[in-house]
Amino acid sequence: MTKLNINGNDIHTELSADTPLLWLLRDELKLTATKFGCGLGQCGACTVHVNGQAVRSCITPIASLSGQTIETMEHVNTELMTALKRQWQVHNVPQCGYCQVGQLMTASSLLNQNQQPSIHEIEQAMSGNICRCGTYGRIKTAILQTAEQLATEIK
Structure with a gap:
């Protein structure tokens, strides 16, 4: 049995220890905001937060997460995410819209760690998230505008 903390709740599961977190979230817990994309950890659609860090849930076995805090889009309701x-x-x-949850989860992880990222830092942090529609420029602008807005509100 594996015990996990997901969205503030202690979860006990009998799933195999090597089961990817994504399948526990979607199939067992019905937390479907996290998407299945490539299944290889390369597209970012399955991104969740583990201890505040952006992590690909499709390649992360549940056994590796014992004692860690896992958050999905269903739980992240912060001023930053808003x-x-x-x-x-x-x-x-x-x-x-398919990639957006992963994009937002990665962006919020970045801004939680670095409130004033440079374009290069944004590009580096977001490089693992694929957008089939090609809105990368808009994503960078939205992240920069969010950082600027939050910096202004803090002052």
Whole structure:
């Protein structure tokens, strides 16, 4: 049995220790905001936070997560995420929308660690997230605008 803390709840599962977190989230817990994309950890659609860090849930075995805090989009309801979502809308980032949860989870992890990232730091942090619609420029702008907005509100 594996014990995990997901979205503030202690979860006990009998799934095999090598089961990817994504399948526990989607199939067992019905937390479907986290998407299945490539299954190889290369597209970022399955991104969740583990101890605040962006992690690919499709390649992360549940056994490796014991004692760690896991958050999905269903639970991340912070001022930062609200600000990011607002800028996503302002800059018309979502097109098909499939990658957006992973994009937002990665962006929020970045801004939690670095409130004033450079373009290079944004590109580096977001490089593992694929957007089939090609809205990368809009994503970068939305992240920069969010950082600027939050910096202004803090002062």
